[in-house]
Amino acid sequence: MPADGSALSDTPLSRDDLDRAVRNAHATLAGAQQGDGHWVYELEADATIPAEYILLEHFLDRIDDALEQKMAVYLRRIQSDVHGGWPLYHNGDFNISASVKAYFALKAVGDDINAPHMRRAREAILDHGGAERTNVFTRFQLALFGDVPWRATPVMPVELMLLPRSAFFSVWNMSYWSRTVIAPLLVLAALRPVAINPRQIHVRELFVTPPEKVTDWIRGPYRSSWGYVFKGLDVALRPLVPLIPSKTHQKAIKAAIDFIEPRLNGRDGLGAIYPAMANVVMMYRAMGVADTDPRAATAWEAVQNLVVEKDDEAYCQPCVSPIWDTGLSGHAMIEAASGPNGVAPAETLEDMKKACAWLRSKQILDVKGDWAINNPNLAPGGWAFQYGNDYYPDVDDTAVVGMLLHREGDPASAEAIERARQWIIGMQSTDGGWGAFDIDNNKDLLNHIPFADHGALLDPPTADVTARCISFLAQLGNPEDAAVIQKGLDYLRKEQEADGSWFGRWGTNYVYGTWSVLCAFNAAGISHDDAAVVRAVEWLRAMQRPDGGWGEGCESYENGPRGTYGESLPSQTAWAALGLMAAGRRDDPAVSRAMSWLADQQDETGAWHEDPYNAVGFPKVFYLRYHGYKQFFPLMAMARYRNLESSNTRRVGFGF
Structure with missing residues (x-):
């Protein structure tokens, strides 16, 4: 763009300049391909995940000072110069929950609370109502460190794990990410462990009202009148939870463990997402499982695999995205090699053959994941987002990979494409759309319970995921899929x-x-x-x-x-x-x-x-x-x- 920010010339890009741009971009993308054929790029979130990672090390007393100091550099760098706190995205507004966690983490690594950056953050937090106004997940974090009483968290008894699919509050009515995060969190809430916190770092200075004097931790803002109803239910249930028989309580904890352990997912971790993985690590510690136990050791390794460490700073990713990155990179590579002026077609075809072989090896063909609760007769055939997440493939990745395999044209991909086609057809929701991980995961009232203050407890159909599924099925061109596609198109028109x-x-x-x-x-x-x-x-x-x-x-x-x-x-x-x-x-x-x-x-x-x-x-x-x-x-x-x-x-x- 011109230095003064004015509009570019309307003169079209010359063919030579266009070819040069494509050629150079292709070379850069090709250079990022891994030896086994896949691509994986960094996936960055906000201050929350690296801050939680630091606090996890202090919860466990497994402190890596050198790594934490690098994460502190990262946290200081992304602190806002405008409002003094931490946003949820680049140049975003102040977010109280991210700011409390980042401040807590920096204090834990040794930052002086009177340092200018800490003072600015503290003042911003207090100006926005203090740590008592943080979201549910932050209050759970604070409860684990003893900085707030457990009554600061909503009533979420572990007995939820005993509810059948037909029960409204069943975890099976929640999204995959909610199920995997909630199951170990319910065990933690039942056991109520206290962080080792060897440096005894606390953040009472972030509260406008001392935590023990806060009388109303759940006070909206509510999305509808149902918020008030569910708050009333929370108040009514609170004195009843301690009356649940011990035998039932232990049965519920066992049900949670029985849900978690088949889904531990090796070095990729429960759900292959940081919050669920970190909760599992803390759960095992709270249960008294030794760090050397293979379950606990592998769960800890899975969390560490998310860390991105550079020369001068580090952060923790929320998850990794190799299937998604490989599918999208593959489409770009094939596009660059197509047409009469395609870039290095011979080399690109060989690169793509390797990428597609890697992708075929990652297709989930023998695990019926949680999606099967709504379609038990459907055969597996999808891809996950991460390296390994067999219980939780998603239709968006599956459609992108399926289109790439079909476009690349290797006959060896025919069976993989057909399995993906059948799985995607079987994952269509009643309204014609597709959610990312589940079918008809749309009980919207659940987003109004106190625990769901993030408003994302569910995985309903969306236009972007639906569009990808239609694109895949239409590209394949099977006449028998016409009704499925039309139903999806009708959904998109309504949206x-x-x-x-x-x-x-x-x-x-x-x-x-x-x-x-x-x-x-x-x-x-x-x-x-x-x-x-x-x-x-x-x-x-x-x-x-x-x-x-x-x-x-x-x-x-x-x-x-x-x-x-x-x-x-x-x-x-x-x-x-x-x-x-x-x-x-x-x-x-x-x-x-x-x-x-x-x-x-x-x-x-x-x-x-x-x-x-x-x-x-x-x-x-x-x-x-x-x-x-x-x-x-x-x-x-x-x-x-x-x-x-x-x-x-x-x-x-x-x-x-």
């Missing part, structure tokens, strides 16, 4: 926003959702002149920034403006351009200007750079920064723009 966009549940946000759906419509043969397509195209055009790029902030999940941000971003510009090309607008000046912006932003090594967060775990609560997005999506967009120049139909011939 379109009034302004023409679609909500992006797993990527930021309306630009991501709109791109995803336009790809699905194109793959399914929906006319480029269809009213829904035209409205989406006009929305994307309206959101383009003067410099030719697109950007959207995580604020759009928090009732902020949709489709806009303070700067253009490589990943979002690529999504918007891909969406417009999927809608038949390859020659639209908006796409041409996007290509010029992407070429202008590429560095001399062929890479792009992007600091803002580009995805979401839980809207309003937990955001993500995929480090690979800034590389493989711009390559995909620029290569497709080049390839469509020689197409007679200008229609993308595949689903992604």
Whole structure:
């Protein structure tokens, strides 16, 4: 972009410059491929996870001072200069829960509470109501360290593990991430251990009211009148929980352990997500299981595998994303090698053969995971997000990988593709959409219980995941899938926003959702002149920034403006351009200007750079920064723009 921030020239990118940008980006992406064929990029969240990791070491008295000091460097770096606390995403507003955890962690590693950065953080926390106003998970953390009484946490008796699927409060009615986090947490809440905390670090100075004097820990804000109802239920149940017979209590703890241990998942950990994994580590310690016990030792190793350690700083990832990164990188690599001017097709084909073989080896074919509770007769056939997470494959990864294997064309992938097809069809929800991990996981009232103050206890169908499933099935082109696809298309039409966009549940946000759906419509043969397509195209055009790029902030999940941000971003510009090309607008000046912006932003090594967060775990609560997005999506967009120049139909011939 010009130094003064003005618009780029409307002169189209020359063919030589376009080829050079694609070639350089391809080389950079190819250089990141691992020896066995897969890609994996860093996956970064906010201050919460590294802070929790530090506190976990202090809970256990397994302190690695050198590592913690590096994490402290990271935490200090991402502290806001504007409000003094910690946000949930790049340049975001103050978040009290993330700030309390980050402050606690920095105090634990030895930061002086009177140091300027600690004083600013403490003042911001107190100005926002103090640590008593933190979310449920933070109050559980504080309870484990004895900084708040256990009555600061909602009533969540371990006896929940005994409830059948038909019971409203059953864990089987919650999302996969909720089940895996809750099961060990319920055991911890039942046993109520106290952290070893060898340095006896506490944070009473963060409370406006002394914790022992707080009388109302659960006071909203409530999403509806049901919040008040469930708070009343919490009050009513609290004196009854101690009356539960000991035999029932022990049976419930055993039920939790019986749920957890088959799903421990080796070095990848329970659910392959940090909160569940850390809770398991603390659970075993609370149960008196020795650290040398294989279960406890492997659970601890799984947590440590999430740490990213660099020369001067370190942080802990919420999970890892190799299947997702490999699938998306593969699509970009194939796009770059396609067309009459494809980059190094022979080498790329060999790289892709290796990547696809690695992906086939990761398909889950012999474990019926939790998804089977709603479709017990369905055969497994999906892929997880992480290296290993057999109980929890997701349809989004499965669709992306399935499309890649089909596109790559190796006959060895035929059975894997068919197993994936059958599994995805079987995972469709009643309303025609697809959730990420479960079928009909949509009992919305559960999001109003006190424990669910994050509002993400469930995994209902979403437009972006549904779009990917339709794209996959449409790309395969089996006539017998027409009814399934049509039902999904009907769902997407109902989900379109009034302004023409679609909500992006797993990527930021309306630009991501709109791109995803336009790809699905194109793959399914929906006319480029269809009213829904035209409205989406006009929305994307309206959101383009003067410099030719697109950007959207995580604020759009928090009732902020949709489709806009303070700067253009490589990943979002690529999504918007891909969406417009999927809608038949390859020659639209908006796409041409996007290509010029992407070429202008590429560095001399062929890479792009992007600091803002580009995805979401839980809207309003937990955001993500995929480090690979800034590389493989711009390559995909620029290569497709080049390839469509020689197409007679200008229609993308595949689903992604």
